[in-house]
Amino acid sequence: MSETRPAVTVEDISPVKKKLSIAVPWEETKRELESNYKIVARSAKIKGFRPGKAPRPLVESVYGEFIEEETIKKLVNRFFWDAVEERSLKPLESPEVEPGVIVQGQDFTFSATVEVEPLIEPQNYMGLELEREDDTVTDQDVQERLDKIRDMYATLEDVAEDRGVKAGDVCIIDFQGFIDGVAREDIKAEGHVLEPGSRTFVPEFEDALYGMKKGETKELDVNFPEDYHHKEMAGKTVRFSVTLREIREKKVPPLDEDFVKNLERFNTLEELTEEVRRGLEEERRNRADANLRKALIERLLEDNDFDVPDSLVKRRLVEMMFDVHMKMRSAGMRNDQVEAVIDKNIAYMSGEAALAVKTSLLLKAIAARERIVVEDEEAEGRVREMARQRGQDEEALLKKYQDEGLIEQVKGDLLARKTLDFIESHAKIRVAARDEKTAGEVS
Numbered sequence: 001m002s003e004t005r006p007a008v009t010v011e012d013i014s015p016v017k018k019k020l021s022i023a024v025p026w027e028e029t030k031r032e033l034e035s036n037y038k039i040v041a042r043s044a045k046i047k048g049f050r051p052g053k054a055p056r057p058l059v060e061s062v063y064g065e066f067i068e069e070e071t072i073k074k075l076v077n078r079f080f081w082d083a084v085e086e087r088s089l090k091p092l093e094s095p096e097v098e099p100g101v102i103v104q105g106q107d108f109t110f111s112a113t114v115e116v117e118p119l120i121e122p123q124n125y126m127g128l129e130l131e132r133e134d135d136t137v138t139d140q141d142v143q144e145r146l147d148k149i150r151d152m153y154a155t156l157e158d159v160a161e162d163r164g165v166k167a168g169d170v171c172i173i174d175f176q177g178f179i180d181g182v183a184r185e186d187i188k189a190e191g192h193v194l195e196p197g198s199r200t201f202v203p204e205f206e207d208a209l210y211g212m213k214k215g216e217t218k219e220l221d222v223n224f225p226e227d228y229h230h231k232e233m234a235g236k237t238v239r240f241s242v243t244l245r246e247i248r249e250k251k252v253p254p255l256d257e258d259f260v261k262n263l264e265r266f267n268t269l270e271e272l273t274e275e276v277r278r279g280l281e282e283e284r285r286n287r288a289d290a291n292l293r294k295a296l297i298e299r300l301l302e303d304n305d306f307d308v309p310d311s312l313v314k315r316r317l318v319e320m321m322f323d324v325h326m327k328m329r330s331a332g333m334r335n336d337q338v339e340a341v342i343d344k345n346i347a348y349m350s351g352e353a354a355l356a357v358k359t360s361l362l363l364k365a366i367a368a369r370e371r372i373v374v375e376d377e378e379a380e381g382r383v384r385e386m387a388r389q390r391g392q393d394e395e396a397l398l399k400k401y402q403d404e405g406l407i408e409q410v411k412g413d414l415l416a417r418k419t420l421d422f423i424e425s426h427a428k429i430r431v432a433a434r435d436e437k438t439a440g441e442v443s
Contacts, residue, residue, distance in 0.1 A: 007107075008083045016309045018089065019113045022079050029075065029108040036070045072099050072108070080112050089116055093311040115309040120365035124303040128427040132292045135284035136433070137277055145276050150255055153262070156248040164211040165247055170195045171209050172246035178239040179232075187238060191245070205240065217243045293420060296427070297359055308358050317353040324349075360412070363419045372422060374414045379407050382414055 011019040046054040095112035177187025228234040387397040
């Protein structure tokens with residue numbers, strides 16, 4: 001070590017946390033003290049002396065503590081960053097510093113603890129064996145979607161004939177619930193609308209409505225499950241008195257040209273059918289792609305376990321909380337309601353944040369090994385594409401991203417996507433048909 005070179009030792013507290021202990025030679029410490037004394041002395045305001053003319057002992061007695069604090073601050077800042085740069089460390093946040101004290105004639109020592117990205121050696125990411133859902137759309141799928149569209153335009157008509165409730169009917173009922181023989185106001189309703197078989201209430205209750213006729217009253221006991229969402233009813237037997245006031249029958253319009261004309265966007269049944277098929281194909285394709293990527297990431301993380309820096313997880317969690325807050329506020333929720341939702345889900349969000357950070361670090365390591373990069377032009381092109389999708393000015397949005405330092409975030413997202421594309425392109429993907437009879441393999 002030269003006269004002014006500090007002695008540096010690095011302790012690995014964990015794979016993502018390092019403690020640097022640094023001893024600055026007394027000569028360098030003395031030099032910094034002298035420099036700071038001169039700066040203070042030139043402008044020191046001491047009664048009876050013009051600035052810069054007060055004797056040194058007096059200046060040190062008045063400003064000594066300040067001079068020492070400034071010296072420590074500068075020594076820590078200078079030699080910490082020198083040590084970090086020399087060892088190619090990349091701290092993820094400001095260090096936790098134990099500054100030490102200055103003692104005449106002795107080396108000035110301090111320590112600084114920092115978090116760094118883990119050193120990752122990616123394993124088992126080539127040739128993954130994965131399964132992709134069958135995204136084939138059949139004529140039956142199209143018909144079922146068309147039937148759902150028809151159902152949206154269904155009307156409810158009073159049943160005139162004297163008959164009992166059957167599947168597909170909608171009932172208008174009054175009911176009163178009793179627990180241990182006591183009528184409960186919180187288990188009472190008049191004019192309640194319920195479709196038997198919809199499973200929006202306890203099945204025993206819904207099923208008891210089948211066969212009832214208008215004006216009929218029935219009493220029944222219903223056993224509520226232990227995990228029922230209303231605690232006062234959970235695990236208890238409730239006696240109900242139910243009166244059927246009305247039966248309404250659902251009338252679904254026929255799927256014909258007249259029905260299609262009511263939809264405005266389409267002129268013919270053929271146009272509607274083709275649009276439904278295209279929509280289903282896109283839904284199935286996107287869902288299959290998303291589930292495949294999810295399975296791919298899960299497999300990668302199973303074979304690549306490593307510590308994740310807390311600082312990155314906290315940063316990601318804050319971003320997630322901000323996104324949730326903005327979306328819920330835009331939906332009209334009050335601040336206190338948003339905060340209650342976040343507090344209730346903070347544990348889940350923290351887990352998702354850790355998973356997102358771990359995935360990002362692993363993909364970054366794989367990209368580095370495979371020399372996958374994102375050029376500036378690609379990131380700028382992505383921002384322009386985003387502007388077109390939002391109907392915004394391309395140059396204005398690009399400038400905003402550049403000015404606010406968001407381009408790096410775009411590059412990071414693109415790098416992750418390109419890396420996943422690379423891994424998927426080298427995977428062995430089995431396409432599982434719904435009936436498993438036509439399962440095949442693609443590469």
